[in-house]
Amino acid sequence: MERHFDEELNELNKDILRMGALAEEAIHRSIDALQKRDSQMAKSLIADDVKIDELELAIDERCIDLIARHQPMAKDLRFITVGMKLNAELERIADIAVDIAQRSLELIDKPVLKPLIDIPKLAATAQKMVRMAIDSFVTGDVELAKKVMIGDSEADALRNNIQDELVKDYIAKDSSTSPRAVQLLLIARFLERICDHATNIAEDVIYMVEAKVVKHHPEKL
Amino acid sequence: MERHFDEELNELNKDILRMGALAEEAIHRSIDALQKRDSQMAKSLIADDVKIDELELAIDERCIDLIARHQPMAKDLRFITVGMKLNAELERIADIAVDIAQRSLELIDKPVLKPLIDIPKLAATAQKMVRMAIDSFVTGDVELAKKVMIGDSEADALRNNIQDELVKDYIAKDSSTSPRAVQLLLIARFLERICDHATNIAEDVIYMVEAKVVKHHPEKL
Numbered sequence: 001m002e003r004h005f006d007e008e009l010n011e012l013n014k015d016i017l018r019m020g021a022l023a024e025e026a027i028h029r030s031i032d033a034l035q036k037r038d039s040q041m042a043k044s045l046i047a048d049d050v051k052i053d054e055l056e057l058a059i060d061e062r063c064i065d066l067i068a069r070h071q072p073m074a075k076d077l078r079f080i081t082v083g084m085k086l087n088a089e090l091e092r093i094a095d096i097a098v099d100i101a102q103r104s105l106e107l108i109d110k111p112v113l114k115p116l117i118d119i120p121k122l123a124a125t126a127q128k129m130v131r132m133a134i135d136s137f138v139t140g141d142v143e144l145a146k147k148v149m150i151g152d153s154e155a156d157a158l159r160n161n162i163q164d165e166l167v168k169d170y171i172a173k174d175s176s177t178s179p180r181a182v183q184l185l186l187i188a189r190f191l192e193r194i195c196d197h198a199t200n201i202a203e204d205v206i207y208m209v210e211a212k213v214v215k216h217h218p219e220k221l
Numbered sequence: 222m223e224r225h226f227d228e229e230l231n232e233l234n235k236d237i238l239r240m241g242a243l244a245e246e247a248i249h250r251s252i253d254a255l256q257k258r259d260s261q262m263a264k265s266l267i268a269d270d271v272k273i274d275e276l277e278l279a280i281d282e283r284c285i286d287l288i289a290r291h292q293p294m295a296k297d298l299r300f301i302t303v304g305m306k307l308n309a310e311l312e313r314i315a316d317i318a319v320d321i322a323q324r325s326l327e328l329i330d331k332p333v334l335k336p337l338i339d340i341p342k343l344a345a346t347a348q349k350m351v352r353m354a355i356d357s358f359v360t361g362d363v364e365l366a367k368k369v370m371i372g373d374s375e376a377d378a379l380r381n382n383i384q385d386e387l388v389k390d391y392i393a394k395d396s397s398t399s400p401r402a403v404q405l406l407l408i409a410r411f412l413e414r415i416c417d418h419a420t421n422i423a424e425d426v427i428y429m430v431e432a433k434v435v436k437h438h439p440e441k442l
Contacts, residue, residue, distance in 0.1 A: 064302060071292040081285060084302065085309070171392065171399045178392045178399050185403065186410070 026097035241355035247318035
């Protein structure tokens with residue numbers, strides 16, 4: 001017996017919310033492990049990534065199957081294709097959390113360089129942007145999606161400050177600490193990439209709701 | 222008058238090939254600018270990215286429109302949805318070439334650190350992987366797609382060597398050169414991300430042709 005199309009869309013929505021929650025949690029855990037210098041936490045995050053990979057594949061299959069069986073038109077078709085894109089973005093966000101955990105493992109057994117500059121702040125921004133982006137998809141809230149896009153410039157500025165400080169105060173000053181400073185610099189860049197993925201999601205949501213392309217055209221916001 | 226579906230798929234194929242050629246050219250130009258220390262070349266690459274962005278949007282629209290008007294089943298539907306994914310991967314590859322050009326601009330007006338270690342070799346690997354990935358999509362050649370996936374471990378190893386050398390010989394040794402070494406390290410990581418995108422394409426091609434998921438399951442190769 002075939003379920004109703006709306007019910008299936010609803011299931012898709014729930015899956016994407018679950019994927020979003022997992023991605024968000026992964027960001028949080030990656031930075032938590034770094035701050036607490038907890039290598040076990042970093043390792044379990046890396047191990048758990050397989051669950052996110054599996055959910056990604058299941059969502060992708062669900063989308064293709066929905067299109068093939070129901071041949072949805074305009075609005076629903078855009079919802080499903082945007083859902084597929086979100087799914088890929090979220091899986092990559094989780095992958096980046098794994099990258100951060102791997103960098104953190106390199107740092108955990110070495111002396112603390114100094115409190116992590118603005119990295120926890122950038123991580124909080126990244127997490128918030130991901131949450132807002134998912135919410136904007138689920139509720140179709142374009143204003144919220146626009147806020148994500150604005151948040152991205154703040155994240156860029158924050159990352160630039162972190163990078164400048166690391167280069168100026170450590171990398172260009174003291175060779176004994178610079179390999180550790182490089183790890184922190186990479187972590188800051190990973191976090192910025194997460195913000196970029198959240199921005200991609202927001203752009204796709206605006207496209208889905210308004211059928212207006214803001215991707216590559218921030219002036220249209 | 223509506224054109225024949227096969228003809229439209231053929232047009233889509235051509236657009237994706239064009240997108241692939243532009244992405245590949247962008248990688249080449251980014252490293253060429255770095256090697257020749259040609260800031261004009263780097264700047265023109267950055268300016269040209271808008272053309273790739275426009276083509277990405279056009280391809281995306283074409284895919285959605287094809288699905289909506291022709292309601293393709295199984296094989297064709299997978300071809301189109303994979304086409305959408307490739308399109309996104311290629312646009313990001315071009316974006317990364319822009320990132321490389323921006324890092325290169327930082328380096329061009331400073332003294333040469335040393336010949337660029339294995340960065341040109343990694344760039345050549347990245348370019349080759351992108352070309353092979355596109356070819357595997359167009360021809361549906363699964364064996365070629367698998368070669369791309371194998372190439373990715375070689376690229377990882379190459380990047381690790383570059384990173385180790387930069388950290389050991391420069392960053393941990395001489396603070397006066399380490400900011401430049403950090404730029405090179407970032408460029409190596411950008412190139413590795415391009416290889417990752419090529420691998421994503423190859424995984425999608427295998428999925429399209431064999432309806433077999435190798436994503437997250439390299440043991441199934």
